Amino acid sequence: MTSKEEWIEKDLKYVWHPDTQQKQYEGNNYKPTIIEKGDGIYVYDIDGNKYIDAVSSWWVNTLGHSVKRLNNALLTQAEKIEHILLADFTHKPAIELAEKLVNIAGSPFTKVFYSDDGSTAVEVALKMAYQYWYQKGKPEKKFFVSMTESYHGDTLGSVSVGGIDIYKKIFNPLVFETLKVCAPYCYRCPKNCKQGKCNIDCFEEVEKLFEARHSEIAAMIVEPLVQGAAGMRMYPAEYLKKLRTLCDKYDILLIDDEVAMAFGRTGKYFAFEHAGIKPDIFCVAKGITAGYIPLAATITTDKIYNAFYDDFSTLKTFYHGHSFTGNPLACAVAVENLNIMKEEKIIENLQHKIEYFKNRLKIFESLKHAGDIRHIGMIGAIEMVKDKTTKEPYAFEDRMGHKVFLEAMKRGAILRPIGNVIYFMPPLIITEAQIDDLLKIAFDSIKTVTENN
Numbered sequence: 001m002t003s004k005e006e007w008i009e010k011d012l013k014y015v016w017h018p019d020t021q022q023k024q025y026e027g028n029n030y031k032p033t034i035i036e037k038g039d040g041i042y043v044y045d046i047d048g049n050k051y052i053d054a055v056s057s058w059w060v061n062t063l064g065h066s067v068k069r070l071n072n073a074l075l076t077q078a079e080k081i082e083h084i085l086l087a088d089f090t091h092k093p094a095i096e097l098a099e100k101l102v103n104i105a106g107s108p109f110t111k112v113f114y115s116d117d118g119s120t121a122v123e124v125a126l127k128m129a130y131q132y133w134y135q136k137g138k139p140e141k142k143f144f145v146s147m148t149e150s151y152h153g154d155t156l157g158s159v160s161v162g163g164i165d166i167y168k169k170i171f172n173p174l175v176f177e178t179l180k181v182c183a184p185y186c187y188r189c190p191k192n193c194k195q196g197k198c199n200i201d202c203f204e205e206v207e208k209l210f211e212a213r214h215s216e217i218a219a220m221i222v223e224p225l226v227q228g229a230a231g232m233r234m235y236p237a238e239y240l241k242k243l244r245t246l247c248d249k250y251d252i253l254l255i256d257d258e259v260a261m262a263f264g265r266t267g268k269y270f271a272f273e274h275a276g277i278k279p280d281i282f283c284v285a286k287g288i289t290a291g292y293i294p295l296a297a298t299i300t301t302d303k304i305y306n307a308f309y310d311d312f313s314t315l316k317t318f319y320h321g322h323s324f325t326g327n328p329l330a331c332a333v334a335v336e337n338l339n340i341m342k343e344e345k346i347i348e349n350l351q352h353k354i355e356y357f358k359n360r361l362k363i364f365e366s367l368k369h370a371g372d373i374r375h376i377g378m379i380g381a382i383e384m385v386k387d388k389t390t391k392e393p394y395a396f397e398d399r400m401g402h403k404v405f406l407e408a409m410k411r412g413a414i415l416r417p418i419g420n421v422i423y424f425m426p427p428l429i430i431t432e433a434q435i436d437d438l439l440k441i442a443f444d445s446i447k448t449v450t451e452n453n
């Protein structure tokens, strides 16, 4: 039988892990953890240790691990048809899912374009927006606007509209030029407003840019309400409302990257609902199959679709299609996910839990190094700082977040950080008692690391 040590040795020999400097595992007790099974909010390692999956396995899990109904949906579909191309062919799960997505999103959304993951859903949105303007006779509308510190995926198009140095800097010679506006980061407000007194003054920058360059701008792409990869930075829904109005004024498309926020994460199906607006195009991925299988969708309106609808000879076809587009296994699980969300009133039942979560996060206020405590829906985040008064951050090399992560693993929770931000993004089905367990582990871990070291 292969021992745990042998599995790890082989892992490090053969697997190149994402976003990981593997040299850190050298001559160290710290190794990747082998997870063998999951149940609800918990996952279990090869030794049987149990951990709360507080990051929903990179933000994808919504209904917990190994859900009977989802397992059955997957197996049932596998016995019918596991895959079929989606050009000139179709299948019931893809049709059913598209209908459900359009119905949940509401008017004016009418069309669902499938792809495989968040990055490809964003690529689709960008190409769709550009080709839309091209076919409207405005090929000069070729620039995309996005926020500083934004994250839209790791493929080159999505990196182009991204703004986080670690993902982008090296590739700057390869990516296409985009226009950036300052992100609304309330804790370190670019306009120095006191929190709670926000008039969204930072929006002026968008107004000025649109006014000056609207004739060249195809679309603005945003992460709605939360810049996830930037460290769960949150901003007011009012910003999105203003953006919708401004996009309409200047004939600029609004692309809403809901990849991390859709399917209940913010307490609603889609984050744009908080602002009472509808984007022109939006992207969903994480959460669409409740965390089971890669699948993504770029959802849009007839306004966009009709610009592509014409006689074959006009060459208006959208030539984009991944081999596994609309995979039946993934679509069948996604359909069942949406059935469960509806039948078990997942969103409705979240509302009380969200209030509870928000109130319980106050315990972190007593910690000396908890600089900012932010919350929306089923996301909580703590930005740890060296000095609360000056907001002086910890240095990158201090790896404070990483230390808290290791400490929390010992205590039974996966709190994989973003730099110095410890965040909670648990499966939506977490109970209030489990929220308490999780926050206690986080509290003790942060306290141990920041006050004893």
Ligand SMILES: *Cc1c(COP(=O)(O)O)cnc(C)c1O
Pocket (backbone or CB within 6 Å): 117, 118, 119, 120, 122, 151, 152, 153, 154, 223, 228, 229, 257, 258, 259, 260, 285, 286
């Ligand atoms: C994760 C993420 C993506 C990329 O999704 P992948 O499935 O990892 O390619 C895009 N946009 C946002 C907002 C994300 O959080």
